[in-house]
Amino acid sequence: MSEFNVNQIRADFPILKESVNGKPLIYFDNGATSQKPKPVIERISSFYTHENSNVHRGVHFLSDQATNAYEQARTTIAQYINASRSQEVIFTKGTTDSINTVAFSMGETLNPGDELLISGMEHHSNIVPWQMLCERKGTVLKVIPVTPEGTLDLDAFDALLSERTKLLSIIHISNTLGTINPVEYLIGKAHQVGAKVLLDAAQSIQHLPIDVQALDCDFLTFSGHKVFGPTGIGILYGKKEVLEPLPPYQGGGDMIDQVSFEKTTYNGLPLKFEAGTPNISGAIALGAAFNYLTSIDLRGAFKHEHTLGTYLRARMREIPGVRFIGEAPETSSTLSFLIGDIHPLDLGTLLDKQGIAVRTGHHCTQPLMKQFNIPGTVRASLAFYNTTEEIDQFIVAIERSMHLLS
Amino acid sequence: MSKSINQIQDEIIEEFEMFDDWMEKYEYIIDLGKELPLITEEKKTEDRLIHGCQSRVWVASEMTDTHLVFTADSDAIITKGIISLLIRVLSNQTPKDIVTSELYFIGKIGLQEHLSPTRANGLVGMINRLKSDGLKQLTP
Numbered sequence: 001m002s003e004f005n006v007n008q009i010r011a012d013f014p015i016l017k018e019s020v021n022g023k024p025l026i027y028f029d030n031g032a033t034s035q036k037p038k039p040v041i042e043r044i045s046s047f048y049t050h051e052n053s054n055v056h057r058g059v060h061f062l063s064d065q066a067t068n069a070y071e072q073a074r075t076t077i078a079q080y081i082n083a084s085r086s087q088e089v090i091f092t093k094g095t096t097d098s099i100n101t102v103a104f105s106m107g108e109t110l111n112p113g114d115e116l117l118i119s120g121m122e123h124h125s126n127i128v129p130w131q132m133l134c135e136r137k138g139t140v141l142k143v144i145p146v147t148p149e150g151t152l153d154l155d156a157f158d159a160l161l162s163e164r165t166k167l168l169s170i171i172h173i174s175n176t177l178g179t180i181n182p183v184e185y186l187i188g189k190a191h192q193v194g195a196k197v198l199l200d201a202a203q204s205i206q207h208l209p210i211d212v213q214a215l216d217c218d219f220l221t222f223s224g225h226k227v228f229g230p231t232g233i234g235i236l237y238g239k240k241e242v243l244e245p246l247p248p249y250q251g252g253g254d255m256i257d258q259v260s261f262e263k264t265t266y267n268g269l270p271l272k273f274e275a276g277t278p279n280i281s282g283a284i285a286l287g288a289a290f291n292y293l294t295s296i297d298l299r300g301a302f303k304h305e306h307t308l309g310t311y312l313r314a315r316m317r318e319i320p321g322v323r324f325i326g327e328a329p330e331t332s333s334t335l336s337f338l339i340g341d342i343h344p345l346d347l348g349t350l351l352d353k354q355g356i357a358v359r360t361g362h363h364c365t366q367p368l369m370k371q372f373n374i375p376g377t378v379r380a381s382l383a384f385y386n387t388t389e390e391i392d393q394f395i396v397a398i399e400r401s402m403h404l405l406s
Numbered sequence: 407m408s409k410s411i412n413q414i415q416d417e418i419i420e421e422f423e424m425f426d427d428w429m430e431k432y433e434y435i436i437d438l439g440k441e442l443p444l445i446t447e448e449k450k451t452e453d454r455l456i457h458g459c460q461s462r463v464w465v466a467s468e469m470t471d472t473h474l475v476f477t478a479d480s481d482a483i484i485t486k487g488i489i490s491l492l493i494r495v496l497s498n499q500t501p502k503d504i505v506t507s508e509l510y511f512i513g514k515i516g517l518q519e520h521l522s523p524t525r526a527n528g529l530v531g532m533i534n535r536l537k538s539d540g541l542k543q544l545t546p
Contacts, residue, residue: 400429
């Protein structure tokens, strides 16, 4: 493995050579989705060219091969997140699907008055499934407040925890603020009152090393497409002893043991939670994404990304009238900001004209926008294939846009 | 005799032919926003707000004897320029002409990218609103 070199890494991501509006693409929308390295793109193509078949049906050669590749991907991902068993890794459609699975299946075991704890900086996908559960089961949703600087109010968190708390479902890194939450503390405290913990790692799996045994979370969710894999595939990790007693989420093929009209019995983990033909090529290509990550100098990549994040914040502070939304001491390389009274949409539109992709709007965190009393933000979210030169060009493009918008 | 919808569209296309750079084009769109006939503050109500835009856009319409006159506003200045262009084309026309108009100038001046239904600035929503205001005048 050679030492991290951003130019070598960029060569692995073909899309980074594209032009947009006649300008070289600067892709700063990694929080929405990441770009894909060649091994991932090629894996999808080679699967459909040489191996395509349905899995777990295996009397013939191709099906055996597809099943092996699918299960190998599960093992690869289990090893990457340090799950103790690969059957604790369930393939889903993405983070939203993973959270909905837990909300349904664990929800079936809850009683009216049981409490669910989330935070004020959750993505809608970690709010709405719990609200739906509360309507269905009479459980109660509690919300940890967010401080003006964009961190969790830990005193309020301590006060909200009680023996009624059955689940803490919390975002690891805020997709809007970039805040890195103190998850070890949160998980430890929640376990003290007997609550289970779901960690939404959609914005952390691609930025930090994740070790589910060290974290001791009961569930971990993320989307494949944000960690250099394809869309439509994601992961629900769950501890075996936590997942096993839960009823299945969806019924259908693959998730059953025996079906009769009198009584159907269910398959064991992980297939109990994988009803129907899964996204086979997606799962295999997600495995390829994790193989890619372990093939590069990942420590060096994360370090580079941290440097970029610090540089971005420092350069952005030079912009007159800039306001950061989220000033937590621990942040990822994601930055939400506003400049004077410039509307985020205006700035986003002009940046796009200069070849720069950023996100504008509420970032699926409307309650958070309401708290900060803003309609939305401009968000730059970086990945390890970005460069300091791109940040310099970003600053120039912002200044040029400001000139037009003033 | 005021100009027809297509005469105004052709005028706009001609104006935009002067620009070969996106920056000049957007500078002009922003300038056009300053000519927008503004909706009065008390008319900025929920029912006049166009949904599906990241920015807020309000549109009001009022009939003179035979023609429909639009006013509007937005909190984003590019959006304000775009609605200003639409109103320049469609305001002070008969409801029938508004409803049956074909807005070919959008593609010709290079704003077709804003026509995608998921595009956050909601040009499609604006056009639908102007036309549906026209339609309301035609249906008793």
